């Protein structure tokens with residue numbers, strides 16, 4: 001068997017074990033944004049860029065009460081919508097992205113949030129990360145969600161050598177069966193927040209310490225971020 005095939009097999013086995021342990025450690029690992037339908041999740045994910053999910057969850061109840069359909073967002077006066085999302089930061093850009101995405105939903109998708117990657121990518125402010133969140137949470141289509149935690153933790157675990165989100169997504173997709181992609185993504189996020197933090201990973205108390213090459217490679221070497 002070729003060497004890279006052996007490595008890939010070993011990585012698959014290791015990824016399976018990592019996922020089992022992370023699921024035991026974080027039984028509540030799931031999307032942390034509050035939502036009741038695809039439109040609410042779409043809006044919440046746009047607001048979550050460079051903002052905490054907790055902050056978004058404090059902002060969205062009143063927002064969702066006021067705007068219930070894509071047409072409601074499109075019709076909202078700019079300043080009114082900006083004010084409603086101000087606490088999430090970058091409020092002008094985010095309000096505009098929400099309105100443009102909703103405009104496209106109204107014009108091309110009959111006012112209904114579409115449920116395929118191809119269609120979701122047509123919406124302003126929606127990249128593969130957001131699309132995979134929506135597909136996994138609302139449409140039963142699993143996907144790898146490459147956010148900052150996923151990038152850092154998967155690199156430290158040696159599951160990818162790339163810094164490019166599209167390549168990371170492909171690398172992780174090869175490690176696990178499709179039906180596990182969304183839960184794997186959520187587990188990496190929870191682990192990144194609770195233990196494998198950017199500046200000070202808690203390797204000594206990490207549940208996958210023995211499966212991770214990062215602590216042993218750390219001394220005298222560059223830290224993966």
Ligand code: SF4
Pocket residue numbers: 153156157195196197201202203204206207208209212213214215
């Ligand atoms: S051992 Fe350290 S670097 Fe590896 S996953 Fe755990 S906390 Fe992160």
